[in-house]
Amino acid sequence: MIVAEKKPIEEIIDTVKDCQSILVLGCNECVTVCEAGGKKEVGLLASALRMHFLQQGREVNIGERTLERQCDHEYLEEIRDIIDLYETVVSIACGVGVQFTAEKYQTKPVYPGVNTLFMGANEARGVWSERCQGCGQCLLAVTGGICPVSRCAKRILNGPCGGSSAGKCEIHQEVPCGWQLIIDRLKALGRMDDYEKITPIKDWSTDRAGGPRKVVREDLKL
Amino acid sequence: MTAKTPSKLEKILASGQLAVTSEVGPPRGSDPEVITRKAELIRNHVDAVNVTDNQTSMTRLCSLAACIRLKLMGLEPVLQMVTRDRNRIALQSDILGAASFDIVNILCLSGDHQSFGDCATGQNVHDIDSLQLIQTVRHMRDEGKFLGGDPISRPPQMFVGAAENPFADPYEIRVPRLAKKIAAGAEFIQTQCIYNLDKFEDWMGKARDRGLTEQVHILAGLTPMKSVGMARYMKKRVPGMDVPDEIIKRLADTPKDKQAEEGIKICVESIERLKEVKGVAGFHLMAIEWEEKVPEIVERAGLYPRPSGNG
Amino acid sequence: MRLSYPTAIKIIRVPCTGKVDTLHLMRPFEKGADGVYVVGCREGDCHYNSGNFRAKARVEQTRKVLDTIGIGGQRLQMYNLSSSDGPSFARFAEEMQARIVAAGPNPIRTVLEKRRKEGTQR
Numbered sequence: 001m002i003v004a005e006k007k008p009i010e011e012i013i014d015t016v017k018d019c020q021s022i023l024v025l026g027c028n029e030c031v032t033v034c035e036a037g038g039k040k041e042v043g044l045l046a047s048a049l050r051m052h053f054l055q056q057g058r059e060v061n062i063g064e065r066t067l068e069r070q071c072d073h074e075y076l077e078e079i080r081d082i083i084d085l086y087e088t089v090v091s092i093a094c095g096v097g098v099q100f101t102a103e104k105y106q107t108k109p110v111y112p113g114v115n116t117l118f119m120g121a122n123e124a125r126g127v128w129s130e131r132c133q134g135c136g137q138c139l140l141a142v143t144g145g146i147c148p149v150s151r152c153a154k155r156i157l158n159g160p161c162g163g164s165s166a167g168k169c170e171i172h173q174e175v176p177c178g179w180q181l182i183i184d185r186l187k188a189l190g191r192m193d194d195y196e197k198i199t200p201i202k203d204w205s206t207d208r209a210g211g212p213r214k215v216v217r218e219d220l221k222l
Numbered sequence: 223m224t225a226k227t228p229s230k231l232e233k234i235l236a237s238g239q240l241a242v243t244s245e246v247g248p249p250r251g252s253d254p255e256v257i258t259r260k261a262e263l264i265r266n267h268v269d270a271v272n273v274t275d276n277q278t279s280m281t282r283l284c285s286l287a288a289c290i291r292l293k294l295m296g297l298e299p300v301l302q303m304v305t306r307d308r309n310r311i312a313l314q315s316d317i318l319g320a321a322s323f324d325i326v327n328i329l330c331l332s333g334d335h336q337s338f339g340d341c342a343t344g345q346n347v348h349d350i351d352s353l354q355l356i357q358t359v360r361h362m363r364d365e366g367k368f369l370g371g372d373p374i375s376r377p378p379q380m381f382v383g384a385a386e387n388p389f390a391d392p393y394e395i396r397v398p399r400l401a402k403k404i405a406a407g408a409e410f411i412q413t414q415c416i417y418n419l420d421k422f423e424d425w426m427g428k429a430r431d432r433g434l435t436e437q438v439h440i441l442a443g444l445t446p447m448k449s450v451g452m453a454r455y456m457k458k459r460v461p462g463m464d465v466p467d468e469i470i471k472r473l474a475d476t477p478k479d480k481q482a483e484e485g486i487k488i489c490v491e492s493i494e495r496l497k498e499v500k501g502v503a504g505f506h507l508m509a510i511e512w513e514e515k516v517p518e519i520v521e522r523a524g525l526y527p528r529p530s531g532n533g
Numbered sequence: 534m535r536l537s538y539p540t541a542i543k544i545i546r547v548p549c550t551g552k553v554d555t556l557h558l559m560r561p562f563e564k565g566a567d568g569v570y571v572v573g574c575r576e577g578d579c580h581y582n583s584g585n586f587r588a589k590a591r592v593e594q595t596r597k598v599l600d601t602i603g604i605g606g607q608r609l610q611m612y613n614l615s616s617s618d619g620p621s622f623a624r625f626a627e628e629m630q631a632r633i634v635a636a637g638p639n640p641i642r643t644v645l646e647k648r649r650k651e652g653t654q655r
Contacts, residue, residue, distance in 0.1 A: 154333075158354065180391065
């Protein structure tokens with residue numbers, strides 16, 4: 001899932017400080033699971049904004065709505081009849097949702113309410129960590145199911161580097177060394193011989209470096 | 223092993239003599255005097271001089287420019303190149319730049335993470351890793367081609383090296399890692415500085431058992447301790463560093479004004495012991511900001527005068 | 534026990550403080566309350582195991598938000614006591630009252646009252 005974090009309220013307030021009416025728009029999927037942009041968070045943000053404006057002595061209409069997703073046309077259509085009641089939208093969906101909403105409602109300012117971070121997993125309640133950077137050429141089969149692109153701070157494909165220390169990355173004690181994890185996994189799988197195979201230079205053209213990406217499935221197009 | 227490049231370092235190693243290299247750290251500014259001064263101090267006591275590449279991610283005068291300056295002074299530079307800051311285009315380009323000045327030694331490294339340095343908010347590149355860089359230089363030299371496939375006019379004739387840390391974690395892959403670097407094309411290795419001689423000899427033994435010492439020249443890295451404070455710092459704060467308690471005790475038991483001298487003594491003793499270890503092809507002395515001690519260490523270790531490299 | 538405690542307190546009973554949501558903590562302030570306090574079982578004695586710990590975390594979260602938007606996190610407080618501890622309840626009520634008096638009226642209340650007045654005057 002996509003993992004995001006709430007933006008500081010001060011930052012959001014600063015963005016919308018001169019608005020007359022705001023729709024706080026949440027999303028029922030990834031940001032709900034990482035408790036940053038779901039229905040609950042919509043309620044909290046709306047309440048905080050209301051109290052902020054009340055203190056300023058201003059009458060600001062704050063609406064609340066949570067869509068199933070903000071990355072599908074069909075769901076975004078659901079707010080077509082109410083969106084013009086508001087001057088601005090603060091979308092607390094991930095960066096995709098913010099943009100897709102803005103694309104659909106071209107003349108409506110749509111501001112982000114979360115900072116979108118990575119594709120990751122929910123390790124425990126309140127803890128999410130990165131697992132995938134969308135490089136477009138998955139090599140998990142070679143590394144025992146652990147990704148050196150997303151779990152090594154230097155995305156080394158033939159690791160570890162000399163800074164690996166007691167299983168931790170040199171950048172921080174709490175970051176596991178991705179290559180230690182790979183080696184431990186290869187050992188557990190009885191595949192330590194794979195360690196000495198040299199992974200060749202990567203083709204990054206399917207990564208961000210190659211430019212904005214698109215997937216088209218001709219067999220699925222109507 | 224016969225020499226394949228014009229490198230003096232390679233020739234000395236190929237002849238079976240112990241080689242001595244050292245390093246020079248460029249300034250955080252553009253004053254060339256800093257480099258030339260350091261280099262002059264060690265000129266006659268080493269076979270080749272490494273120039274570090276934005277070490278610990280602190281922006282410094284680039285290794286390539288400093289190497290050119292050393293070359294023009296008549297020294298033999300070793301271009302250290304990290305993969306942190308440059309993509310494959312820039313790496314190949316800088317290799318050609320070095321080759322155009324007949325710089326013929328290169329050390330391929332990953333580089334410390336940028337969060338350690340003065341540009342912690344910057345991007346890192348790591349388009350290719352240090353192993354793939356070794357492959358790249360060998361490809362440019364031996365096939366005479368760019369990574370893209372086109373021929374290179376006047377391909378670089380570089381002697382390719384890599385760094386290795388016998389003490390880093392995980393310990394069990396330290397020898398397979400060495401094997402991997404050799405398979406990628408590394409021709410010489412400079413190790414991280416050694417204080418735990420027993421552990422190093424254990425690593426060397428395992429490397430010998432796999433026949434790796436026949437395939438690569440291993441230069442043992444050494445850094446003289448200036449004080450017990452330095453020893454403690456290195457033990458606690460530098461990842462992958464193994465400083466035995468005996469060393470710390472030995473320095474702590476020495477009066478403060480004599481600790482530097484004791485540190486040099488320890489270094490010379492280490493060289494004497496490692497000379498006897500089969501497979502050790504030479505020494506890489508990293509006396510950071512203490513370059514003036516290199517001549518003394520080399521002489522006291524019986525490694526002076528240096529061979530001319532022409533025999 | 535017939536102990537006296539400040540009269541300006543409206544008590545909302547819940548089966549467990551774990552049932553109190555962050556929105557339940559925000560809304561009273563939106564409506565002009567000067568203070569909110571959550572009174573739960575002593576830590577370790579929660580009838581439902583850890584409801585009072587959840588309440589504690591939610592109170593903390595909401596306090597930060599209240600500080601950020603200028604209402605003042607000190608208006609929201611969590612207390613723990615055992616269900617038969619009448620004296621403590623009275624003491625907490627006094628304490629909360631004192632804290633709210635020190636903090637002054639909720640700025641929202643001032644605005645809402647002003648609006649109500651203008652509404653009747655118009």
